[in-house]
Amino acid sequence: MLRLHTACSLQVPNVRQPKTSGSNSAGLKWGLLGSGRQFQLPSLQVRALRDETNNGRGSNGGASGFTGRNWDPGLEIGVPFDQRPVNEYSSLKEGPIYSWGELSPGSFFIRIGTLWLITFTVLGVPIAAASFNPSSEPLKFALAAGIGSLFLVSLVVLRIYLGWSYVGDRLLSAVVPYEESGWYDGQMYVKPPEILARDRLLGSYKVKPVIKLLKQTLVGTGAVLVSAVFLFAFAAPVQDFFHTRFSDQSNLPTSNISKSNIRREELLSPPLDVKDNDDLAAAAAKAADGRPVYCRDRFYRALAGGQYCKWDDLLN
Incomplete structure (x- = not known):
């Protein structure tokens, strides 16, 4: 890495008339003529110094000579702040619902189960009780309440999946669309190599595992929903079978x-x-x-x- 070293000196005389003198490789000199004498002012010297930290290499011994940030923020200056993929990823992690995606599988399923239990108690049971008598049709009542609650939970998981999938696609893509203002003047932003490498690193190691977990959750909830719907369709024959078999004549x-x-x-x-x-x-x-x-x-x-x-x- 090259560092820019600048030295500046200033001498102020009684100036009458400026006159430009020659310049050399060490700096730029201005000669000013005043009172019949020539003054030298100011003298600006610029030289490039090589970063000697690890012989121009990074702290990790790699080929990169950047000791701090590995990209220039000016490379994304054309894209609005909220529409940059890395900022969209940061906002997604801080969301109240979308942040569930970064939890461990155990914590994630605990929250999903808690959400289902709350939905079952608050919405599923009252609505199912209005349609099916719990005492005479307990199987249909329980299935109706459970199916409705699981359907709402599946919608929440689907919304989380769509959000993470959208951000993941923008991180992994080399060209992303954006809008400069609210007038729908869409533009296309081609990522520089540094930005593309950073975004794909985030997409591969941070977003893809979340999308995989959400896909598995959606497949599982879908299978449970289909099974519950089939059982609900045959609930009346099953209930009659159990009544005739186990009821006391x-x-x-x-x-x-x-x-x-x-x-x-x-x-x-x-x-x-x-x-x-x-x-x-x-x-x-x-x-x-x-x-x-x-x-x-x-x-x-x-x-x-x-x-x-x-x-x-x-x-x-």
């Missing part, structure tokens, strides 16, 4: 058991005591308000046809 009402075993002829034929007793038959007809007795029961009504029944019979 002795807990069923005797009326339901007797109804399923009664034939149509037996339902439509009145009991013998009603046939033989006119007073009992008249009391049954009066209680039915002139309509068949089977209108009071859904099972009897469906079996008998129910064309003379009204909807109010099931409510009274």
